[in-house]
Amino acid sequence: MSKFIIRYVCLIAVVTISLILLFHNSKGIMAAYEEGDVSNGGTITGTVKFVGDVPEVKMLNMDKDRETCGHDPSPSEALLISPDKTIKNVVVSIQNISKGKKFERPAENPSIDQKGCIFIPHVKMIPQGSTIDLLNSDDVMHNLHSWSMKNTAFNEGVAGGGKLAKTFEFSETIKMTCDVHKWMSAWIIVQNNPYYTLTGENGKFRIEDVPPGTYTLRAWQESLGRVAQEITVKAGEETKADFEMTKKEKRKRRRRKEK
DSSP, X not given: OHHHHHHHHHXXXXXXXXXXXXXXXXXXXXXXXXXXXXXXXXXXXXEEEEOSSOOOOOEEOOOSSHHHHOSSOEXXXXXXXXXXXXXXXXXXXXXXXXXXXXXXXXXXXXXXXXXXXXXXXXXXXXXXXXXXXXXXXXXXXXXXEEEOSSSOOOEEEEOTTOEEEEEEOSOEEEEEEESSSTTOEEEEEEESSSOEEEOOTTOEEEEEXXXXXXXXXXXEETTTEEEEEEEEEOTTOEEEOXXXXXXXXXOOOOOOOOO
């Protein structure tokens, strides 16, 4: 009897999780972004800066396939802060917009390459439904491992000089790693609207052709998390929206009380 109850509970749990995932995916499909022409749209500009003491740059210990990967440690791209505290590779995007300008889709598939056992670029932003080419310019095997929930995850090897093409149907922030070379990581940002950009070394960003209205503008960085603010865009005008980010506070583990 107890075995039957356990099996029944497990079955209910599996069905519940499946329904939740189906709901999230169908929700993304139903709330499809409507592309069109935007006349006299506004522009959002700003700068993302770091607040507080700047942490030391982490160094990657590249301790495998040294002839290809190199013999010296390489600086991590997980957090790049300039001398004047601006932050590179921050994803800035409008969250709650359902209608606006058309996506700019390139003639060829966007790509992420693997050179010297490093993903290039470290962060890649693509529209949902896009196919991305995952290249391997090295002469050693890389194993591409995607950490995704909405899109189908994969864990596949790519031989030297090879290519792996993958399509991402749903908006999601996806971490990419290599199981062969543990220090390797990159991010694929799949967006459901075209109002997104990535900060450069000067921490600046610019989003154009935004229909007039009030929106939630969000900034996300892999090591610092995300911050957001409400902005109002007016027709033909520029809206300034700067962000400040700082290190995440480490949560203290609660000690168990001794009985």
